[in-house]
Amino acid sequence: MSRTVGQRGGSVSVVGEGADKRRGRNETEEERADRKWGELIQEVRVAQTGVQILFGFLLTVVFQPKYATLEHSNQMIYILTVVLGACATGALIGPVSLHRLVAGRRVKPQAVRWASRMTFIGLVLLLATMTSSLLLILRVATHDGWVPYLVTGVVLWYVLFWFAVPLWTRRRYTAR
Incomplete structure (x- = not known):
């Protein structure tokens, strides 16, 4: 017989007679895959919207008169930026295609890992697309020598909030 002893941060500790303490969700591999898939799709929707607007x-x-000058x-x-944007779009739409092609094949845990x-690759490509977009816009808008420094600062800002803080949080709060 087991009972819930406490709940902390979404995880439940369960103690049974003679059982070890257990933390985490009590879900099967398939239930975990379903939950992770739902979370991943919500995240992808946000990134897809941004990359598709930027790519559009x-x-x-290229069809503007100023491009020729x-x-x-x-x-x-510009060409590099468009190619990066196309690659980012493809990577961020990839999970939808993957899900559609493997649906019903009983491979959801593997599909979630690939998606x-x-x-992640899509986010890295989105970062590269935004970096080269910003570089191009600032180079055209101004010819000042500080453009590379400003772009570097913005990239570091993205890296801090997109990668460093999440990785620090994962390392800091992951149960051992």
Whole structure:
């Protein structure tokens, strides 16, 4: 017979007669995969919206009259930015395609792991797309020598909030 002793941060400690303390959710591998899939899809929706708006904007730039007057180096940055945006879009839409193609095949735990990897790659590509977009915009808007420093500062800001804080939180609060 087991009973709930306490609840902390969403995890439950269960003590049974002669049983060891247990932390975490009492769910099967399939239930965990379903929960993680739902969480992942919500996260992907946010990132997809951002990358699709940015990518759509980028696609229009080449059709503007000013594009022809850009320096060759700025045109190359633009082309790189569009390619990065296309790759980010593909990586962030990938989990949807993966889910659709493997639905009903009893591989949801594996699909969740792959979708999670695709999402992480998509976020890294989104960071690269935003970095090159910012670089291009600031190079065209101003010719000041401080542009690379400003872009570096913004990239560090993204890295702090997209990767460093989450990794620190994971390390700090993950139960051992």
